[in-house]
Amino acid sequence: MLKIPQMAKSINKKVYIKKISYSAPFTWLKQGVEDFTKCPALALFYGTLFTSFTYFYWDFLSHSPTLSDIAAPLLAMVVIIFGPISAMAMYDASKRLSNGEELSFRSILTVIKSAFKANGSYPSLFLSIILIVIAIMWMVFTPLIYAILNTDTFVNQNQTIIEAILNDIINFNNPLFLIIYGIFTAVTAWISFMISWFSFPMVLDQNIDPFTAANTSIRTALANKIVMLIWVPIVGIIVLASLLTPYFLGMVVTVPVLAHATWHAYKSLINKLE
Numbered sequence: 462m463l464k465i466p467q468m469a470k471s472i473n474k475k476v477y478i479k480k481i482s483y484s485a486p487f488t489w490l491k492q493g494v495e496d497f498t499k500c501p502a503l504a505l506f507y508g509t510l511f512t513s514f515t516y517f518y519w520d521f522l523s524h525s526p527t528l529s530d531i532a533a534p535l536l537a538m539v540v541i542i543f544g545p546i547s548a549m550a551m552y553d554a555s556k557r558l559s560n561g562e563e564l565s566f567r568s569i570l571t572v573i574k575s576a577f578k579a580n581g582s583y584p585s586l587f588l589s590i591i592l593i594v595i596a597i598m599w600m601v602f603t604p605l606i607y608a609i610l611n612t613d614t615f616v617n618q619n620q621t622i623i624e625a626i627l628n629d630i631i632n633f634n635n636p637l638f639l640i641i642y643g644i645f646t647a648v649t650a651w652i653s654f655m656i657s658w659f660s661f662p663m664v665l666d667q668n669i670d671p672f673t674a675a676n677t678s679i680r681t682a683l684a685n686k687i688v689m690l691i692w693v694p695i696v697g698i699i700v701l702a703s704l705l706t707p708y709f710l711g712m713v714v715t716v717p718v719l720a721h722a723t724w725h726a727y728k729s730l731i732n733k734l735e
Contacts (some may be wrong), residue, residue, distance in 0.1 A: 476673065477732040478681045485729060491658040493722030495601040496555050497714070500564040502719035503554055511547055512712040515540065520708070530627055540598070541653050542592045544716075545584050545661040551720035552662045552727075559728070584671040586662035591675065591686075592653055599649045606645060654693065655682040662727040681730050692726070 497504045518539060522532035554564055607626050629635045659681055660674035682689050696719060703711030 471590050473550060476669075477686055479730050480685055481688060481729055483687055483691060485688055485726070486695055489692075489697070489722040489726045490718070492725040493718040493720075496558055496632065496721035496724075497718050498723070499558055500554050501676055502596070503564055504551070505713060506720070507547075507720070508713035508715075508717045511544075511716050515712065516709045517655060517730045530623055538596045538629075541650070541657070542596055545592075545657040546589045547569070548716075548720035548723065549665055552665050552724045553718055555721045555724035556666065576733045584669070584674065585661055587671040588612045588657065588660050588664065588675060591671070592657060595656075596648060597651050599646070601640070602645065606642055607638060610641060611635060634687060650682065655689075658682055658689075661730060662724050663731065667733065677731060684731065 515536070519532065519536050520537055522528050528535065557564060568603075602622075605627065607629075611625065626713075627639060633639065656675045656678055659678040661669065663669060663674040663677060664671060699715050699719065700712075703709060703715045705711075
């Protein structure tokens, strides 16, 4: 049963956000590395679990006769949905380290339990549901957009709509579809990122409802557009480089570091509920 917290106190209150320098993302990364070195056992435990799940899921998709064509977008979708909630333990670890606590391997269960009990399990799960709904909308609208904008590729060939879409993307057919679908996909990913960027750390740190957390995360991203435009490519490059390592082993280190860095980004941009 979900533990629904009492969050009435957050109604009619505001969360004040800050504007920071463009060099902040590099400071966050430095702080993420520092937190990693302070609790390496916990970070590596989380990194190994996340990497193992990601690799085996990719292996399953890439060898599936029906899903191999869309393995990459499905993997990206799952990481976007479950990455933030799975990082809750790393957020809690950074919070404890900021408070002067020392963490060891024995602290793993304590940190994990604390992360998901903070403010109840309801807000973080609800935020995950929001991301799942966005992902489903992306999957539903993809063939719809193609059906409206296709130039007889699907009609004239004996192929599934997924094969037709991939064929158009790979061969740069149907430019109008590629442009509109590219914009649609980018906007969907952008919205997902803005919602999840700070909402998960926020529901861990404060007694706040998921709607206020998501709204605050979006407001923060929009108020710091340049910083976000710097941070997103940094994260993308780090994650892509990690995925290019054998068995995705680079993610064992980079994912915990990015999770720790996200916590410090949240603390540097968002004040307490007032």
